[in-house]
Amino acid sequence: MSGISIKTALPGPKAAALIEQDHTYLSTSRYRMYPFVLARGEGCHVEDVDGNVFMDLHAGIAVTSTGHNHPEVNAAIAEQAGKYLHNCGNVFYNDKQGVYAQELAEATPIHNSNKNRVFFCNTGAEAWDGALKLARYATGRPNVICFYNGFHGRTLGGISSNSSKVVQRRGFGPLVPGIHFSYFPRSFPCPSNPPYPTDTAGCLEYLTDVLFKKIVAPDEVAAIALEPIQGEGGYVVPPKEFVQGLRRICDEYGILLIADEVQSGMGRTGKLYAMEHFDVKADIVTTAKGIASGMPIGAFVASDKVMTWPEGAHGSTYGGNPVAVAAARKTLELLQGGLTAHAGEVGAYFLKRLKEIQAKHPALIGDVRGLGLMIGLEFAKVDNGRTVADAAARDAFIKKAFEKGLLTLACGNSTVRFCPPLVITKAEVDVACDIIADVMATL
Numbered sequence: 001m002s003g004i005s006i007k008t009a010l011p012g013p014k015a016a017a018l019i020e021q022d023h024t025y026l027s028t029s030r031y032r033m034y035p036f037v038l039a040r041g042e043g044c045h046v047e048d049v050d051g052n053v054f055m056d057l058h059a060g061i062a063v064t065s066t067g068h069n070h071p072e073v074n075a076a077i078a079e080q081a082g083k084y085l086h087n088c089g090n091v092f093y094n095d096k097q098g099v100y101a102q103e104l105a106e107a108t109p110i111h112n113s114n115k116n117r118v119f120f121c122n123t124g125a126e127a128w129d130g131a132l133k134l135a136r137y138a139t140g141r142p143n144v145i146c147f148y149n150g151f152h153g154r155t156l157g158g159i160s161s162n163s164s165k166v167v168q169r170r171g172f173g174p175l176v177p178g179i180h181f182s183y184f185p186r187s188f189p190c191p192s193n194p195p196y197p198t199d200t201a202g203c204l205e206y207l208t209d210v211l212f213k214k215i216v217a218p219d220e221v222a223a224i225a226l227e228p229i230q231g232e233g234g235y236v237v238p239p240k241e242f243v244q245g246l247r248r249i250c251d252e253y254g255i256l257l258i259a260d261e262v263q264s265g266m267g268r269t270g271k272l273y274a275m276e277h278f279d280v281k282a283d284i285v286t287t288a289k290g291i292a293s294g295m296p297i298g299a300f301v302a303s304d305k306v307m308t309w310p311e312g313a314h315g316s317t318y319g320g321n322p323v324a325v326a327a328a329r330k331t332l333e334l335l336q337g338g339l340t341a342h343a344g345e346v347g348a349y350f351l352k353r354l355k356e357i358q359a360k361h362p363a364l365i366g367d368v369r370g371l372g373l374m375i376g377l378e379f380a381k382v383d384n385g386r387t388v389a390d391a392a393a394r395d396a397f398i399k400k401a402f403e404k405g406l407l408t409l410a411c412g413n414s415t416v417r418f419c420p421p422l423v424i425t426k427a428e429v430d431v432a433c434d435i436i437a438d439v440m441a442t443l
């Protein structure tokens, strides 16, 4: 697949038929941003069922880290599929799980730990739920502090911890008790002058001086849990001092720090884990998405002093499926063999090019931010003297970019996220940025 090529009206005839079937039979909860129907992929490019080729700048929500159809990942999957597909690694031994557990345990920085342990599951939400359970179990405390705008998945534990969109919680109560919310700093507060803290000091003070003094005693808090870069909530990068402040508070009160690295981890930000940018280690780290290039697997990692729950306390039939583990092992090898550094370098270039585009459209683009290949571009406008989110401009951008062959994805109130496969090259970023600049000029 050599590059973007749009040959039919969108959607083309085959896509239109499949879309009708999809709309007829899939759960009404599914959400579609544009009429792209995937048929095959290669690297950063994807072809639809009518032969149109697009550039994939979302990687299936930050998942296909090594690109579509990576020959080494495919070979690892095929080799394992030719041996056995399943034996329930939670109950029976196999020749893959322990090997990968050691590799992942050794690659994951954990606070005050000489040896880590790993629990394997299938998805990010399961990793999140497991981490919540472990934190409660390990501390004997019931409460957890999460952050506004955070997202942790769609299980009951996940939605009880989410505060990025009310549609994810509405109608599903009662939710899991004991989850409280605090503020996450934003360098681009939109609307301007919001009536809540957006700076590091204000957000930390809210936690210690309001939450801990009026709502929940710190000695009843099991964990403070953050996404090191908020994903679904708008690709928000916190200041280093904020994350370091959370570590200090956790240490002071014997609280565990959970880093939900489901979206920000596995090389996406130019480090294996985004927490490494802040020089902070969490007590429990969750991971999924990019971990296996698209095969479903999740995990959470903690020190062997924290992960001491007894046999049978937690489990999963499919968790650590051997085919997914084969893909995950190869993915980790590729990430450690240069792909993570590549993501950091190309990501910095992408960010620079997007900031140049922002400079030409200051009335449209409020902020461009990110680390590595986890970049958010926030649309904003001035309304009655206030800077406010411009979701209509963001949605128009996504639609027009699609028509020109770029697949992008929304997050937050008015942000477009760019989270392409980590194999994207500077030349491909140039092609994408030329299209992005063209689209901005039409908005």
Ligand SMILES: Cc1ncc(COP(=O)(O)O)c(C=O)c1O
Pocket (backbone or CB within 6 Å): 061, 123, 124, 125, 126, 128, 151, 152, 153, 154, 227, 231, 232, 260, 261, 262, 263, 264, 288, 289
């Ligand atoms: C930070 C974070 N945690 C958890 C999840 C849930 O992952 P999954 O959809 O695999 O359950 C997501 C998914 O977007 C996420 O971004």
